[in-house]
Amino acid sequence: MNALSAPTAGLSENYVLDAPDGSRPFNATAIESDLRAMWKRAGETDPSKAGAIYRAALSNLVVPLDPGLESKLMPVLVDVTRRHPSRLFTIEAGVAPRGAGLRARVGALCHRRNGGGGLVCCEQVIVQSDSASIPLIPSAIRSLLIGDLPTVLLDFQPEQDLSWVSELMDMADLILEDSCLNESGNKRGVWKLVEREGSGKVHDLAWARLAPWRHVLAEVFDMKEYLPALKTLRRVEIGFAGTGYPPPPAWLFTGWLATRLAWTFQGVDRGEIRFRSGSGDVTVVMRGTGSRGGRALERIAIRSDKPHPLEMEITHKGRDVTATIVTGTPGARRADVPFGYREFAACIVGELHRHAPNRSLEDAVRVAERLMSEWRGE
């Protein structure tokens, strides 16, 4: 797709444009001039065809792109730049053939404005390296950051402790992690990072995706009828997609419940986690439902004892915009309630707009960390 060297095509929606020379050895000055040339040409396209072109950036978005995740992530990133225009840096570390060194090319991601009338374009800088040049990546990125805009690192590298990624973390104002991306369900490094750097700087997208679950459950207990049953809660079952070891959201959810309801941890026994509440024992069980749905939660069942008995199950699947609540006790009822499912890009942008530290996440993470080590008998 070499649209700029074919001026008749002009800038159009969602086009990723390569600079005229394509990828070339990294040189910050040359890249900036490629970008300038790109805008100059864009400005020369006939506005009656493309409409006015706006160049926009609210942040520097730095994304190490693991080759395994690239095809999934690129459409998400395009959507993120539509919702939150940014200068996007995608980094493909170690993919270039040996001897290629550090290379880069530029492009633009363009979106038609709502209601028509012109394109909003974001710059993209694609950095590739061979394995020997990986350590040079952070300095290359640093030389191209737009100085007065915040730098956001979207860290989706499954591996931990890569020194070049740590260096990127140091230069970032905000780090978005996803504790779900590690399939073993154990990317605990994310939570360590939250504890170390604070939840103002490090956000876990797995937590953001839990928000609708927390909403639905909170809303159940907004009803005066059910509120007292929180005090006599005895058993919580958390069902997650897949099988095996519980994924991070299950731990986070348990951590959240335990801190909100002031339970104290008692121990782990045959796959069940025991707590003590003000009124007695509480057991939390986490189980895979066997379905194919990533690492998402699919079911929460709760049971409370007398004098405020309650039996209730909340289920949600995939991208549904509703969850189903079925109550057994005190009376049989079934209702579909709104479930704020959000696309991945919307989740990411939601986090970009949240600046305050997140006390609930910090508390949940602390408990979740402890539960996981106890579970493994560490």
Next chain:
Amino acid sequence: MSAPGGLALTSEPAVNPLRDESLTLKATDPCCIVVFGATGDLTHRKLIPALFRLSKQKLLHPRTAIVGFARRQLDSDAFREEMRRTVPGSDGASPEWERFAGSLFYQPGVFEDPEAFRALGRVLTGLDEKRGIPGNRLFYLATPPSEYAALLANIGAAGLARRASRSDASAPWSRVIIEKPFGHDLKSARKLNALVHSVFHESQVYRIDHYLGKETVQNILVFRLSNGIFEPLWNNRYVEQVQISVAESVGVETRAAYFDSGGISRDIFQNHMMQLLTLTIVARDIVRAQYVAGAVGGTPVPGYREEPGVDPRSQTETYLAARIDVDNWRWSGVPFYLRTGKRLPKRATEIAIVFRNPPYELFRSAGCDALQANVLRLRIQPDEGISLSFGSKSPGQALHIDPVQMDFYYLTSFGQDPPDAYERLLLDCNLGDSTLFARRDEVELAWEFVDGILNAWRSDNRPPLLTYPAGTWGPPEADELLQRNHHHWYPL
């Protein structure tokens, strides 16, 4: 589940530990919102859609109840159905709508009937009990102002306007939102305020002008006060003139009778424009005009007097331009030019702040033409944003200075439209934040100013009613008003 009808009451205090701060942007109080005039246009077009969007975004407390009150004999189900038919995004049985509809109720009654208000009181108490609402009330007067007197008197008589003691933050509150216009002159505004105050304390009164809920109007304040490079410039030393324009391309649409009795001075000048400029002002020069037939955006349109419902001899102005001097230290000597009109070439609201040129025109000796002033434009609608123009040397051997522009578009920068003004204002009222509502003295001051003009017009020196063809920027006299000071209107 979503409509918790018939819930048992418990004595437990209503604190839900799962509703933590990360789940809501702001913690709104559960309350009964009573909309007087619930079958009217404003309710259909603005209020219920705004409340529905707030509910979808989970910004309304889930126990909120919305009670419509109007003359028409409807029951709650018929009211829900009527709202479902008109509110965007409510068609079909989306769970979001179902949940929201479960919080809608209707009580028929006429505003003049005290018994209807006692019945309303009983409905509200019942909803408090059923939904666990601690007695908070938000009354929205979405009726023509002619109804306010009966309405307020009966709200008071039925004991619905309880004044919460200000020292007790946990006591239930009641608040009232009043729609503009706030009177039709100073006298009626004072009378209305006195009436409102016979029932509510000023701290309970929220006078809504949706202009103030607009993100870009709020942005004016943020822009001015939080940007170190602009804040010091906001005075007569650096600013040469200010232009405020509120242009509409439409005519009077269905509001001919209302408009014809007040004209643009009351319709837009008093409320919206004065919100953009709440200062002590002394009138100088005014141009009034009425549109005659012309074409707007390629479509022929009739003259004002030919519009349905308008008196064919009407002397009502549809265009007003004025030069105003602000009588305080900061702005003395800086003319403020205001213009507003109907059937202008396009719809646009903006404030242009024109800066003085540097005292020493260094480049004049180099054969450079007169410098163009720096202009800061705060665009309120459409295309909300801010732009700044400044001079730059154009490429080439000769020294030419051309104006270039730096633009900030709300939409392109933030990738989303700013939220609707009514949403923001309803939320603020629930939260007890009256920053974006008009205070009594503010309203009276604005009327004092407009009254001054209107009174002058009643005497012999009433400016003549000029005309302008629809689809033009007003009469040439409006340009002359500025030319006297070697100024000109900045194009919109």
